[in-house]
Amino acid sequence: MAVDSYDFWLFDLDGTLVDAEWSYTRDVFDRVGDRLGRPFSDREAEVLWHGLGGARDDQLREWNIPPTEFWPVFHAEEDPQLRAEATYLHDDAAELIRSLHARDRPVGLVTHCQAFLTGPVLEHLDIRDWFDTVVCCTEELGWKPDPAPVRHAIRELGVEGEGTGVLAGDGANDVGAAWNAGLDSIHVERHDPAFRGQCVLGDYRITTFRDLGQ
Incomplete structure (x- = not known):
């Protein structure tokens, strides 16, 4: 084309x-995992961060993580300035x-x-x-x-x-x-x-x- x-x-x-940068993504998921009482592997973090499995809510449900619990915690752990710098x-x-x-x-x-x-x-x-x-x-x-x-x-x-x-x-x-x-x-x-x-x-x-x- x-x-x-x-x-x-x-x-x-x-x-x-x-x-x-991967270090930022890994840190966010470490903190989200601590708050949810459910650690995330490197692959799981990448799949969710990039939406590699398609719809993220569907992926969360497949892992028995309620989207309504995950997203408020995830967004609370994101720092706009650190995210921008990374x-x-x-x-x-x-x-x-x-x-x-x-x-x-x-x-x-x-x-x-x-x-x-x-x-x-x-x-x-x-x-x-x-x-x-x-x-x-x-x-x-x-x-x-x-x-x-x-x-x-x-x-x-x-x-x-x-x-x-x-x-x-x-x-x-x-x-x-x-x-x-x-x-x-x-x-x-x-x-x-x-x-x-x-x-x-x-x-x-x-x-x-x-x-x-x-």
Whole structure:
């Protein structure tokens, strides 16, 4: 494909454009495990952090962890400033977005990362102005693969019913949200598929955004 194939672009955040240092992730899950009385292995922490098993709530239930107990504890143990300082930007993602800006393409963000974390991350990396809209999923708005957050972002971009769009993300929920909203999808696989334990099918499957034609 060529970047010029689409009139507007939407992106997931964590695992797609940015990632957190493993030491931060491990520390959060250690503290969450202490509070829940249930330790998390390295694999379990990675599966939940990156959503490698699909819907995180389904994964939690499979492990007999009630989502209503897990998420309040998890968010309470996240420190926005420490999270921001531990987060780094993928070079290939930066290159693509700069290329989109040069082409004057609208660019939006649709993320499961909560607003109290997303804001500090974008500010710390100095990339908030890269996005014409930032949509953080909530219980009220919906969670990917629900198309509602994606459609909200499209309205915010002012491109509803105009041109063709694509959503790029690192998980099955991103692909599902794109398709449910009538967009094409790009799956960027930043993990070994064998470790993920499943193959994610998107309209385009890449391991780096440099795989896309410019």
